Amino acid sequence: MAKRTGLGRGIGALIPTADSSEARxxxxxxxxxxxxxxxxxxxxxxxxPSADADDAAELVAIxxxxxIEVDPHEIVPNPRQPRTNFDADDLAELVHSVREFGVxxxxxxxxxxxxxxxxIMGERRTRAAREAGLxxxxxxxxxxxxxxxxxxxxxxxxxxxxxxxxxxxxxxxxLLEDFGITQEELASRIGRSRPQISNTIRLLKLPxxxxxxxxxxxLSAGHARAILSLDDVETMxxxxxxxxxxxxxxxxxxxxxxxxxxxxxxxxxxxxxxxxLDDVADRLGERLNT
Numbered sequence: 001m002a003k004r005t006g007l008g009r010g011i012g013a014l015i016p017t018a019d020s021s022e023a024r025x026x027x028x029x030x031x032x033x034x035x036x037x038x039x040x041x042x043x044x045x046x047x048x049p050s051a052d053a054d055d056a057a058e059l060v061a062i063x064x065x066x067x068i069e070v071d072p073h074e075i076v077p078n079p080r081q082p083r084t085n086f087d088a089d090d091l092a093e094l095v096h097s098v099r100e101f102g103v104x105x106x107x108x109x110x111x112x113x114x115x116x117x118x119x120i121m122g123e124r125r126t127r128a129a130r131e132a133g134l135x136x137x138x139x140x141x142x143x144x145x146x147x148x149x150x151x152x153x154x155x156x157x158x159x160x161x162x163x164x165x166x167x168x169x170x171x172x173x174x175l176l177e178d179f180g181i182t183q184e185e186l187a188s189r190i191g192r193s194r195p196q197i198s199n200t201i202r203l204l205k206l207p208x209x210x211x212x213x214x215x216x217x218x219l220s221a222g223h224a225r226a227i228l229s230l231d232d233v234e235t236m237x238x239x240x241x242x243x244x245x246x247x248x249x250x251x252x253x254x255x256x257x258x259x260x261x262x263x264x265x266x267x268x269x270x271x272x273x274x275x276x277l278d279d280v281a282d283r284l285g286e287r288l289n290t
Contacts, residue, residue, distance in 0.1 A: 072129040099132040106138035222250035
């Protein structure tokens with residue numbers, strides 16, 4: 001059988017040469033991952049060829065998972081995927097890479113209630129594999145409850161810095177609602193600070209046209225925070241236009257926001273209204289001869 005390529009360091013040896021659709025013991029490993037118990041190097045060596053013994057000795061077993069090969073066209077999307085925007089140019093580059101080298105990192109899937117492979121992590125890799133015409137890619141099959149689907153997908157994208165600020169804010173808000181937890185608890189669960197969670201969620205208060213600019217990358221999260229310092233929607237939109245039209249930096253946008261925020265209607269000068277009324281009265285008096 002031809003040697004499989006593009007499966008990553010030490011992982012190819014863990015895929016059985018028999019029918020990959022068959023059940024596989026728990027012998028999928030990840031470098032440095034935490035687990036209930038460490039796997040002895042001797043035990044690992046018995047399940048891998050000697051050429052990979054050094055690599056395998058550094059790997060740690062993850063209970064409840066196994067490595068399989070699956071047709072990317074048979075993978076259904078994660079219904080809670082927080083990421084909605086995928087750059088076409090970046091995806092095209094990935095398609096070219098996948099076509100030439102294969103999928104280097106396994107996607108992560110689970111079996112849903114209908115028995116389908118449901119994606120947990122690896123949306124871009126799955127899309128690229130489909131476009132590249134692959135009929136089999138490496139996948140880690142694992143048991144994941146519904147409530148953890150969004151969390152796992154969110155964490156993967158956060159670690160890869162692939163979410164735009166609005167996608168991140170929406171995912172945070174959904175996690176808060178789904179789990180019924182506080183921002184402090186969410187921050188501790190995903191390794192973010194509470195102020196970072198709070199500031200990101202505030203982006204959802206932006207007017208929709210401004211949100212669209214943030215999602216498209218026209219405005220940065222820093223620009224968005226400057227805009228949020230204003231009170232009304234119309235002023236927010238005007239500042240957003242100014243930032244885009246004048247290509248303002250975040251610092252310049254913050255300064256502009258302070259200028260706009262401090263702008264108030266000048267009160268009438270002392271005696272001005274009285275003088276105006278007196279003038280009107282004089283002119284009326286002249287016309288009426290009084």
